[in-house]
Amino acid sequence: TRSKEAPLAWKQFTDWRSMGARVLHDRIVLVEAYEAQGLLSFCEFLLRRLPSSHILGQWPILFPTINMYLAHSASTVRQACSSLFLTILAKSDADSTMLQRLVLQSMATSKATSRTTLDLDDPVSPTGGR
Numbered sequence: 001t002r003s004k005e006a007p008l009a010w011k012q013f014t015d016w017r018s019m020g021a022r023v024l025h026d027r028i029v030l031v032e033a034y035e036a037q038g039l040l041s042f043c044e045f046l047l048r049r050l051p052s053s054h055i056l057g058q059w060p061i062l063f064p065t066i067n068m069y070l071a072h073s074a075s076t077v078r079q080a081c082s083s084l085f086l087t088i089l090a091k092s093d094a095d096s097t098m099l100q101r102l103v104l105q106s107m108a109t110s111k112a113t114s115r116t117t118l119d120l121d122d123p124v125s126p127t128g129g130r
Helices: 033-050 052-069 075-089 096-108
Strands: 021-024 029-030 118-121
Touching: 021 118, 033 052, 033 075, 052 075, 075 096
Parallel strands: none
Antiparallel strands: 021 029, 029 118
């Protein structure tokens, strides 16, 4: 077990494979570009059909996952992440205004990274530090 705990939003994950990443020696390794693109395309398909209220409830899990893939080395994966954010921002149902504000606030306050391997204990990594 690790001596340091991951931030609250990350504590909910027991199987990192469920979000398209692998953990090797306390480091999150992003999947290959073709796998990530498939996962993100499927996520976009689902997000188009889900109400904003459901996305709001899952935002503590969704945002770190999508944001993590903005650090992927493949530009096609980064573009797919941007498309996901655009899909969410384009929603126009009852709770969409609150969701849009949350998306923009999350993006503005997140720490960017340019690595495809993220250290759970690294303070500059979106997954590590306090």
